Amino acid sequence: MKIKRAQHYGMCFGVRDAIDLAREHSKGQPLTILGDLVHNEKVMEDFRRSGVTVERDTSRVKSTKVMITAHGASRKRIEEVRSLGLEVVEATCPLVRYAHRTVEKLVSRGFYPVIIGKKGHVEVLGLTEDLAECTVIENPGEIEQIPPHPKLGVAAQTTQPISRVRGMVEMIRQRFPSSEVYFMDTVCRPTKERQKAIEDLAVECDVVLAVGGRDSNNTRQLAEKSRALGARAYHIQGPEDIDAAWFSGEETVGITAGTSTPDELIDAVEARMEQIASGFAKRVMSEVAAV
Ligand code: SF4
Structure with missing residues (x-):
């Protein structure tokens, strides 16, 4: 089994900067993020654990500071939030x-x-x-x-x-x-780079693993594009979603990830695939030894 990573994959600068800004503004003070900062449940869970709350409905906000996500918001919406006396931090991607x-x-x-x-x-x-x-x-x-x-x-x-x-x-x-x-x-350019990279990866690979949150639109699109180019593709959220039964050991497996997927998660998926590949290699060796 061969394992390849897409040339461009994973978290884009817009999401990375928004996460850094949320960390900075939540140090020692309550912060509410209006909506999902990223479409990645694991990242959001870490924020919740560190006391950051996520709300869609401004009437439920308990902090005095709120953050607009990298996805941006209309002027109307931002003014509505300010009119409630809340301080707005904008993490809108440039x-x-x-x-x-x-x-x-x-x-x-x-x-x-x-x-x-x-x-x-x-x-x-x-x-x-x-x-x-x-x-x-x-x-x-x-x-x-x-x-x-x-x-x-x-x-x-x-x-x-x-x-x-x-x-x-x-x-x-x-x-x-x-x-x-x-x-x-x-x-945006990061989206275009990932789309181009997935075209290259999908034609080289039998199977593509697209790593990203369940609601991540761009991860879903990476999986769909891979299927359209003839690869068997799975949209997974992390290594625990990988089923070794998907592979025969003969495949070239490509790994890509959506723009809100943390690098650690992609590394963990690659490590799991290395483990599966070494399991196949050991099985082949023992079969050869038995002949
Ligand atoms: S996907 Fe593109 S527009 Fe959206 S946050 Fe990332 S870089 Fe910005």
């Missing part, structure tokens, strides 16, 4: 801020905003809540929901697969041939 500025620019230039992303996702809510009007579409079937407009400005949630986004932009152009359809690429 690449999410770029997406906000991009959408604002499109609107100020007279474009009707179309966001390609997951409806109801915290980042998409942050991108759209300040807008007077917009349409969020998740898949090509929803292009029909875009109202006719002479100028359509398209942007995307930062973690959407770029090839899919570009494909949908083309479909929008075909659906509205007389409109000016302007696309601003807001998919």
